[in-house]
Amino acid sequence: MAQTNYGVILSDSVGTVGEVVSVDPPDMSVPAVESTHHGTGGHRTFVSSKLAEIGEFKATVNYVKANIASLYTKMRAGTVGRYTLAYDSLNIDQFGALVTNIKSLPADAMKPDTLKAEITFRGTDSFSISS
Numbered sequence: 001m002a003q004t005n006y007g008v009i010l011s012d013s014v015g016t017v018g019e020v021v022s023v024d025p026p027d028m029s030v031p032a033v034e035s036t037h038h039g040t041g042g043h044r045t046f047v048s049s050k051l052a053e054i055g056e057f058k059a060t061v062n063y064v065k066a067n068i069a070s071l072y073t074k075m076r077a078g079t080v081g082r083y084t085l086a087y088d089s090l091n092i093d094q095f096g097a098l099v100t101n102i103k104s105l106p107a108d109a110m111k112p113d114t115l116k117a118e119i120t121f122r123g124t125d126s127f128s129i130s131s
Contacts, residue, residue, distance in 0.1 A: 010061055010119075011084045014070050018061035021116060023085065025093065026123050027055035054095060054123025059085075060105070062114040068102070071119060075099040080124055096125025 008020035031053065032046040061068075074081050078098065085093040101120035107113075 007088065009084075009086045010059055011086065012070060012074075012081050015067070017067050017071060017083075017119075018063035018117075020085070021060040021062055023059040024057055025085070026057040026095070026121070026127075028127055029053050029055070052127065054097070054127050056100070056120060056122045058118055058120050060116055060118045063117055065115065068117055071099050071102060075102060082125075083121070090130070092130045093127070094130075095121075095123055095127040097121040097123045 008023065010017045010020050010023075030051065031049050033049045034044060035047045036044045071081075073079075075098075080096050080098055082094065082096055085095075087093075098121070099119060100122050101118075103118045103120075105116040105118060107115070
């Protein structure tokens with residue numbers, strides 16, 4: 001496995017996908033729904049939709065070719081996978097998502113580096129945070 005000093009690991013149900021180079025964790029929201037009616041005295045009112053939503057996000061990972069193959073398979077099949085972002089032994093995000101894009105990043109023989117890919121996830125299903 002490639003070595004980095006970042007320490008965040010992306011895993012799926014099969015095992016480790018790769019070490020995270022960069023990630024902008026997803027937005028999590030519960031949108032408001034307008035509930036204005038004649039009894040509100042001319043004021044707009046809102047209530048919680050109680051529907052949690054996970055935004056689309058990207059993670060760049062160092063990977064071994066065999067580890068990323070399962071993501072390609074899931075993306076082509078349109079399969080929702082369960083994923084884990086482990087920041088350390090105490091802080092872990094677990095989420096369901098569709099992989100919507102995988103972009104292998106450029107390789108340069110003049111500056112050898114580990115294989116990197118940018119993976120785009122569209123969160124679906126549940127999201128949990130432990131700390």
